[in-house]
Amino acid sequence: MIGWLPAATVIAWAPFVNPLKLPPGTRLWLVLPLLLCVAVVYRVTRAQSASGLIRPTLTTFMNILIGMVLIAAGAYAAHELVLRLA
């Protein structure tokens, strides 16, 4: 084993040809780098120069993250409510 991958898989693996196996439990956390990329691109479209982008980008990142967490919590609550009423 190499990490979570069998050694034979690593040897035979060709990037972009053979899909990469993700470590278990990482799926949810992968939202964070994607949100960061979204925040960066959004902020770049509103910037006149690259300087001073860090703070507004982090603010946008946190806004999106908190919004998505609230939506997820609301959906979970609605799901639980429907299960109890059914």
Added chain:
Amino acid sequence: MSRTDPTIEVTRIGLLAWLLPGAGHYALGQRGLAKILFVAISVPFVFGALVGGVKESINPRANGWLFVAECGVGSYTFAGWMLASRLPTIAPPTPSPYSSYYPESDVAQIYLATAGMLNLLAILDAMARASGGGQALFAREAARKRAAAEARAAAAPAASGSPSPPNAGGTA
């Protein structure tokens, strides 16, 4: 038609931005923003292609709508599609070494589609900057609103600057 025709220039910038993330901004001289865009769009696309594999993830026959979203990043999608078309198709009952399955396929689709859509945003921004002398669209709109507000503010004293009505309750 001259080389500096604005329509041609905007189209050229749009094409550059479509071919390579950040290339439109780079051609406009905004190199810092271009480098940031290149990284912020290339990383999710490359990661999605690594996790999903090109055979199923960048293939209009496997997932047409995903392919449409990926086409926001022209050169990457074309290269991935070329590679995908060279890989053999393996019958469904056999687990294919070229196919990704849950949860990797989900992650790959989300990353690839998001990268394509983000580059669409970057293309539109580059074209708007090309048509506006390098200024972001929001900056021009903000300047227009500021000018309108200043014009209103300048007009208001002029209107109220007319002789004030005589004081009705005043004593002579």
